[in-house]
Amino acid sequence: MDPSRIVLAGGWISLMLVYLLGDVLRIFAGDFRPGEMDGRPVAGWTWTLAAVVMLVPVAMIMLSLLAPAGPLRWTTLVAAVLLAVLNLAGLPYPGLYDNLLIVAGVALNAVVVWQAWAWRPGLAVTPPG
Template identity: 65%
Template structure:
């Protein structure tokens, strides 16, 4: 298997764990009341949306391993940019730990974009398209 696919899958796994760590710390720090989002009770639709957002990096792990190289390049770049914009929309976060984790998430997204762009040339070379 191509090493780039493994690196991308590992990056998406790392990003998912950073997001999960932020959620867990938010609960333990008392910055979040269970059952509420932004101080209001959250309904089933809101929790479904939250689940879909968390499924993005999980789906990207599989996509990194299964999708052909050229579409994978663009899917990785677009999804990473969307995730960064989504997280920027929520700034600032209440705790310094949360802001630190968001910066780490931005760095991981940057690595994903860098790897997808840098490795596109290697993929093209391997397939004779260069």
């Protein structure tokens, strides 16, 4: 398997874990109120939209391993840039830990973008045997 695919999948796994860590810390820090975002009640469709956004890294893990190289490269670039912009749009967050995790997430997105941009499918060296 092309090593770039593994690096991309690893980047998406890392990003997903950063998102989950932020959610867990938000709950334990008391910065989470059920049914609210930014102190305001939200409609049910908002939670569905949040679930869709959180599923992007999950889907990209599988796509990184299974999708054809050409479409994967562009899908990766678009998804990573959109997630980075979405995360940066909310800055600054109330907790220092949240801001730190957003910076880490954006850095991971940058690594994924760089890896996808620099990737030249078909140039991978296949080990003998």
